[in-house]
Amino acid sequence: MHPRNRQRKNASAMKLVGALVARFRIAAGLTQRQLAEQACAQPETIASIEQGRRTLLPPLARVLDSLLDTKGTLETAVDNMPEVDLIPAWAEQYMDLERSALALSWFENQVLPGLLQTENYARAVFRTDVPALSEEEISQRVAARIDRREVLLRSEPPTASFIFSEAILVDRLGGDDVHSETLRHLLLCSEIPGVTLQVMPLGRQTHAGLSGPFILIETPEHQRIGYTETQRGSQLISSPDEVSILERKYAMLRTQALNSEDTKRLLDRLLGEL
Structure with a gap:
C-alpha cells in the first residue's frame, strides 16, 4: 500500500495491542530478545511495540500470531485498530x-x-x-x-x-x-x-x-x-x-x-x- 494511503494508528489502541503482545509473550515464556530473534526483528522493535510507542504492522503481527499460537488475534486487532493522523501517514x-x-x-x-x-x-x-x-x-x-x-x-x-x-x-x-x-x-x-x-x-x-x-x-x-x-x-x-x-x-x-x-x-x- 502506498504510504499516503496508510494512517498512523490511534495511540491508545497502539498501547492496547502492545499490552496484548507483552501478555502473550510472557505466557509463552519468552523474553523480548528471544521473541525478537524468532521473529527476525530487533529487540528494540518488540520493546517499543509492547510500550505502545510503535505500530505493530500486519506482517509482523502475522509472524507473532504464528510464534505465540494466538490464532490470528494480533492480526485481527491490528486490522481493526481505529485510525488517526497523529503522525503524517506518508x-x-x-x-x-x-x-x-x-x-x-x-x-x-x-x-x-x-x-x-x-x-x-x-x-x-x-x-x-x-x-x-x-x-x-x-x-x-x-x-x-x-x-x-x-x-x-x-x-x-x-x-x-x-x-x-x-x-x-x-x-x-x-x-x-x-x-x-x-x-x-x-x-x-x-x-x-x-x-x-x-x-x-x-x-x-x-x-x-x-x-x-x-x-x-x-x-x-x-x-x-x-x-x-x-x-x-x-x-x-x-x-x-x-x-x-x-x-x-x-x-x-x-x-x-x-x-x-x-x-x-x-x-x-x-x-x-x-
Missing part, C-alpha cells in the same frame, strides 16, 4: 526504514533533522504548525520524534551523516533557552560514534542542495533508497538512476559544507556568543 514507511538503516545521509535547510532534535526544539517546531495542533497532539508527536533518536543509540548504530544549513542555527525556535540547549545537544551528538555533523555556511556562491532537503538510506539488504518530503506528502525513491543523482548531490554538499571539526568550532562559538 512518513510512516520512511520511519520503518530509518529504524533498521545501516547508513543515513541527511540534508536539511530549514529545520534540524528529526534525529538531532531535543524535546524542547521538537515542541517548538510542532507549535508553529498551521493549522495549530492541540496540546495533546503536540505531546504525542514530540514523544514519537524523541523516540526516533534511539536509532543513533542502537547496539549496532547506523553510520549517520547530517548536513544542515547555518540558517537553522541562526533561528531561535522556542526562544533563547531552547536555542542554547539545542547547540549543546548538537555538540553531544557530534561525539556519538558513527555520527558526523556538517554545517553548510551562509554566504556561499555555490550550493548543491538548492532543490531542497532529502535523505539517503542504506537498508540491511544494502539497497540504497532516497526520501524527500513536501508540505503534504513524500516520496520514496528506489530507481538506481534517481538515487544516484541524490548521492552525487550529497557528495558535493559534503565538499561545500564545513568539515566536522570546523562545525564543532562553529557550535562552540555560537554558544559563547549567547
Whole structure:
C-alpha cells in the first residue's frame, strides 16, 4: 500500500495491542530478545511495540500470531485498530526504514533533522504548525520524534551523516533557552560514534542542495533508497538512476559544507556568543 494511503494508528489502541503482545509473550515464556530473534526483528522493535510507542504492522503481527499460537488475534486487532493522523501517514514507511538503516545521509535547510532534535526544539517546531495542533497532539508527536533518536543509540548504530544549513542555527525556535540547549545537544551528538555533523555556511556562491532537503538510506539488504518530503506528502525513491543523482548531490554538499571539526568550532562559538 502506498504510504499516503496508510494512517498512523490511534495511540491508545497502539498501547492496547502492545499490552496484548507483552501478555502473550510472557505466557509463552519468552523474553523480548528471544521473541525478537524468532521473529527476525530487533529487540528494540518488540520493546517499543509492547510500550505502545510503535505500530505493530500486519506482517509482523502475522509472524507473532504464528510464534505465540494466538490464532490470528494480533492480526485481527491490528486490522481493526481505529485510525488517526497523529503522525503524517506518508512518513510512516520512511520511519520503518530509518529504524533498521545501516547508513543515513541527511540534508536539511530549514529545520534540524528529526534525529538531532531535543524535546524542547521538537515542541517548538510542532507549535508553529498551521493549522495549530492541540496540546495533546503536540505531546504525542514530540514523544514519537524523541523516540526516533534511539536509532543513533542502537547496539549496532547506523553510520549517520547530517548536513544542515547555518540558517537553522541562526533561528531561535522556542526562544533563547531552547536555542542554547539545542547547540549543546548538537555538540553531544557530534561525539556519538558513527555520527558526523556538517554545517553548510551562509554566504556561499555555490550550493548543491538548492532543490531542497532529502535523505539517503542504506537498508540491511544494502539497497540504497532516497526520501524527500513536501508540505503534504513524500516520496520514496528506489530507481538506481534517481538515487544516484541524490548521492552525487550529497557528495558535493559534503565538499561545500564545513568539515566536522570546523562545525564543532562553529557550535562552540555560537554558544559563547549567547
